[in-house]
Amino acid sequence: MQYDQHTYRLTDTGNYGTVALIVGVVGLIGSAVGYITDPAQFFHSYLTAFFFWLSLGLGGLFFVMLHHLVGAKWSVVLRRLSENIMMTIPVMAMLFIPLLFGIKELFHWSHPELVATDHLLQSKEPYLNVTFFILRAVVYFVIWMLLAFLLNRYSLKQDQAHDNKLVRTLRVISAPGMILFALSITFAGFDWLMSLDAHWYSTIFGVYVFSGNLLGMLAFLTFSILSLQSKNVLTGVITPEHHHDLGKLLFAFTVFWAYMAFSQYFLIWYGNIPEETVWFLERWESSWKIISLLLVFGHFAVPFFVLFPAGAKRHRGVLMVISIWLLIMHWVDLHWLVMPSLHPHGIHFSWMDPVTMIGLGGVFVWLFRRRTAAKPLVPVNDPGLGDSIRFINH
């Protein structure tokens, strides 16, 4: 990999992108085989994998908008890479289409004969019906793609010339964007994950999903930066000071995720109402208990204590290992949300879980690398770039 430190561009990117695409396509073909042999398992595995990779893009969208909204200076050097993560959303929108064919396999509320015998589902029918479900999905993707395209467009325009007005433009997009994002990710979480068990409901679910998404995105961003820097790209631009702040964010959102996860559990545990507790009961009585405990320790305790000391947040090796670990935990979390609906009696791993992950992941990594290769790695004319490079923690 060759890197020009004056233009912040990669001049030779190697063939990682192509390899990723080939791996991705092979994975998707493998997933298609899964669809033929066991459609129910395929759709559940695909939904988990799809939400995992989409969540990174959504996390990127949030992070970029947050950056513009608060006028952050330190994170200017991270912005373009975050935008590259965000710009995977449009392709993820296309990869959502297969799920439309799995509505019957995934969601029992989509079966009229089941709804006919179920009073609760009848009450929910105005919201949980196939037409409205698809319509909402379209709305979510329109919101996310529109925001991503606009943020990306003005960000690239900023590369062309110094124009401080663009800072304001980007902020003006981000303000309503943040509200739309909060609503859309909440309802997307309700639709695609929570309604797998249509009897169950939790109002905090959207925030819980969001907290995992953002943590996953930050882990992916940290991982990408450290991999680029291991090839001497962006060294001296993204410094240990930025690593430190990424470490702080990983730590903070580990705690935030745990806070949301516990809040959800706590109120349901306290209220002790059967139609709410059933969801946790399913994940506690069988061998799913192992995954539940794995989340408590692996998704919270381990990263919490590992990232606690300031030294760990500045240590490349520690950050690299913990960001890979957090990505794995993010997948475990989604698996734990989705799979008990198909396999209520205990842990069940299928070969389709890794294959769909690799299939969609290959496409994701290819998109990310392609954009990383095509554009400068930092917003070169952002008025805050110099401040960001010289940024020091106090």
Next chain:
Amino acid sequence: MNKQIMREAEGMLAEFAGPGNLLEAAREMRKAGYTHFDCHSPFPIHGMDAAMGLKRSPLGWIVGLAALFGTSAALGLQWWTGSIDYPLVISGKPLFSFQAYVPVTFALGVLLSAVAALVGMLALNGLPRLHHPVFHSERFGKFSDDAFFISVTADDPLFDAEKTREFLQHIGGKNVEVLRES
């Protein structure tokens, strides 16, 4: 005619031309072995902590211990009152239901950490204080506008009315003045 009584010197103050000079002077002060000196500038200067030889604050450890104490005290209190001293079954849950204890445990941990951070910070930096030798200087007020100062207090083992003055001038200090009650 009142004979003016010369009070004892409480310290010395020197003005420097800019942030760069101040940083360099701080480095020289540390190298010369001064320990009771401080730098005053209208804005924070990157690298000043290292130049002055300031060590990492032990505040983190104080807060950490306070958090540990807060969480264990809260958990202990809830366990002892609810399970030992006055066992009371609430909504059919086990006597020791740790889930119910988490919010208070968390909150007391945070509360004591915050208090320890505030009190510890004040204890470590000696604030609030009613008097400081620099208050004797008329010129010192400019530190919050456009001037850069180094002050040395008389309790520094190396403090010497003549030698310190010479040294401050040597490292670029202007308008060196002895701080004493007038």
